[in-house]
Amino acid sequence: MKVLLVEDDPQVARxxxxxxxxxxxxxxxxxxxxxxxxxATTGSYDVIILDVLLPKRxxxxxxxxLRRAGRSTRVLMLTARDAxxxxxxxxxxxxxxxxxxxxxxxxxLARLRALLRRPVSEEPEVLECSGLRLDVRRQTVARDGxxxxxxxxxxxxxxxxxxxxxEVITRTRLAEQVWDENFDPLSNVIDVTIYHLRxxxxxxxxxxxxxxxxxxxxxLREAPVPEDR
Numbered sequence: 001m002k003v004l005l006v007e008d009d010p011q012v013a014r015x016x017x018x019x020x021x022x023x024x025x026x027x028x029x030x031x032x033x034x035x036x037x038x039x040a041t042t043g044s045y046d047v048i049i050l051d052v053l054l055p056k057r058x059x060x061x062x063x064x065x066l067r068r069a070g071r072s073t074r075v076l077m078l079t080a081r082d083a084x085x086x087x088x089x090x091x092x093x094x095x096x097x098x099x100x101x102x103x104x105x106x107x108x109l110a111r112l113r114a115l116l117r118r119p120v121s122e123e124p125e126v127l128e129c130s131g132l133r134l135d136v137r138r139q140t141v142a143r144d145g146x147x148x149x150x151x152x153x154x155x156x157x158x159x160x161x162x163x164x165x166x167e168v169i170t171r172t173r174l175a176e177q178v179w180d181e182n183f184d185p186l187s188n189v190i191d192v193t194i195y196h197l198r199x200x201x202x203x204x205x206x207x208x209x210x211x212x213x214x215x216x217x218x219x220l221r222e223a224p225v226p227e228d229r
Contacts, residue, residue: 001116002026002156002178004045006036006062007078008054012101016049019105020112024152026179033057040066044177045073047115049108052079052090060093067094074115078103129165130209130222132201134158141201148200153178157193158201161210161220170217194218 003020007013008031017027028043030036033054040048040062048066052059059077066073077090080101087098096118097111127134131144139155141148150158156178161169171190175183183189194210202208211219 001046001152002028002044003112004028004030004036004039004043004048006030006033006040006048006054006059007051008032009051012051015105016108019109023109025112026156031055033059033062037062037065040073041071047074047076047112049076049078049112050095052077052086060089063090063093063095074118076108076111076115078108127159127162129162129220130207131205132158132162132209134162143201143205146204150197150200154193154197154200157190158197158220161218165220168213168217168219173217 001024003025005013005016005020005027007016007029010031013029013031017029020027028039028045030039034056036048036050036054037057050059050062054062057065059079063075063077066075074096075094076097076099077095078099078101079086079090087100090098096115099108099111127136133142134140134155136159139152141150141155141158157174160174160177172185174190175185179189194212198208198210202210207222209220209222211221213219
């Protein structure tokens with residue numbers, strides 16, 4: 001699962017990022033409202049943790065702009081403001097939950113997991129394509145009814161390919177959508193992940209689904225592609 005954390009306090013940001021990373025979340029961090037809004041509207045996130053008191057744009061404005069842009073990404077507002085009026089403003093503005101600082105990480109994690117159990121209207125809980133069935137909420141995969149065991153990262157890559165079946169996905173796009181901002185562009189981790197996915201998803205089946213388009217990227221479809229390997 002990929003999380004965008006919009007928080008200007010470095011200590012709080014490190015605390016949350018460390019805890020979520022240990023729970024196998026992929027976390028991007030923005031330190032002001034303008035950067036947070038840009039990342040939220042151009043990236044793909046399962047949930048956004050949004051502080052209210054931010055430089056450049058406050059959290060309420062970021063949330064309003066996000067909803068006006070038609071983005072229904074789940075939003076957990078995080079703030080030191082504990083007045084009822086502030087909580088009401090956040091929830092009525094489109095936030096899905098509201099957590100007041102200081103907080104226990106266990107509560108933050110529980111609230112995030114509760115939000116992730118809520119379906120987002122723009123995407124189904126189950127993705128299906130060419131015999132593949134991905135349950136997004138349960139993080140399970142099957143092909144032609146046979147269970148396939150994947151790591152969290154492998155699941156995220158496969159889900160992105162299924163969502164965009166038939167479309168060539170570049171390594172840069174995969175890095176931006178599935179890995180965090182510390183991804184090393186010189187690393188071969190994407191190629192290794194694709195290799196493992198092929199071993200698990202394709203090897204035991206007569207029709208290959210994951211193809212490489214040399215010099216371009218990867219595509220999920222039944223028909224082979226030119227210069228596939």
